[in-house]
Amino acid sequence: MPGLFQAEGIVLKSRDYQETDRLLTVLTRTHGKLEAIVKGVRKPRSSLRNGTQQLCRSRFLFYAGKSLATVTQCEVQDIYGPLRQDLKRLAYAYYLVEIADGVVMPGQVNEAMYLLLQHGLEALGELEPALVARAFEARTLKLLGLAPRLEACALCQGELKGNGRVAIAPASGGALCPECRGHQGREYLVSRGSVKTWQQLNRLNWSYLKRLQVNPLLMGELGEVIPAFLEYYLDRRLRSRAFINEIGGDNFDGAGKNRPVAQAPGT
Template identity: 30%
Template structure:
């Protein structure tokens, strides 16, 4: 008789297997990432049909197999159906799920990662969809928040409060319209720039007095303020007051930073770009 075990899991990836089965990649707090077969899940009247969809959280009874384990029973605990009802929310959810798929370990408990992902998926799902710039600002802000927290749990979140070269605290300076700070992928965060008159085209050659670290991009005062919001457990009401383009720059910066440090391209990020482009054409 096959050995049975129980697990709670959220479906992060699904693909067809054979004529009617599905192969699921599931994040569980007990065992980390597992790959299991949902037998007959693609049949029209299968009990596993809806329970094997993306972003469904199930209580599972699984039987061990020689090559792949199989789901014997699945009882749904919750499902983020709101994600699939909006292209922007779905793209953001898949973006975070892709990061988790690269981060999570197999055969190791992943309790903190499991609950962190669920927390951010729930926040994105509960956003009230509107066809205006505020909605898009909130979506990108919540996505950036989730990305930062996933980087933090991996131990590679960028430094956003202190200069990476000097260790001194950095505060946004709104007294000068052209005030900027640098961001270095190599150093792992923000770096103070003494010459505030430097122009964007020169940032590739910038270096701090005490460091030869390359500056990859420049950030204005508001963009630094947004970055410094991200380590907090919840974003403040600042989300509703800030400029849309600043959040877009913050997300793209985090995207490049993630790809640089983890060594892979985030394919799901293209869905966010496509969604925002379509939304700008059809607001």
């Protein structure tokens, strides 16, 4: 419906459009994900310049046209300064943005996802980026109603016997007991500690995340299996992951590439 409306939003994407304009994808808190034009913003003295940069959280005044919205005013709330000074944090910020963009459909209102992104970007400014990313992925899965079954076998509800490693398969929606293994596509073998940490990530809030101590080995395992889960359900590769790997960022200690992934027998 044409007319003016106000909304707080985070700029997910910004690309040049025509001579001096930009076309934004904005995830708003109250009006869903929308595309909006910012007219004349590439002229040197445009007052809309700051608040419409990618990864900015701003208060916008939009005019809803017949097809696209136009940004008529904006006031910056947070530019996430610490993320812009550090390539690794910035790469992770783009990753969170890519996930939010993939999860929310155009026009769909998803306040929970908006708040998750807002708090995730804030946490990225101060905490270990890989840990923030894992928490963000785990909570995204939860928001989508796709939190994996980890305390018992996702297929037969049977016990996950023994104290050894646990097989987790995205296609099964969680962990697999020994009897159910081998038929659910790719499986990831992870330690009990990783399973426990994943459960904690589902529950903890951002302020408690600071106190969570996770050893690098578990972070390595979770850095493979949680994104794999998300990619399986989004049915797409998350492209920013490749860049994070390129700069050595997804390794908890930042020392190099990820470990190879455990394969199920026969896959």
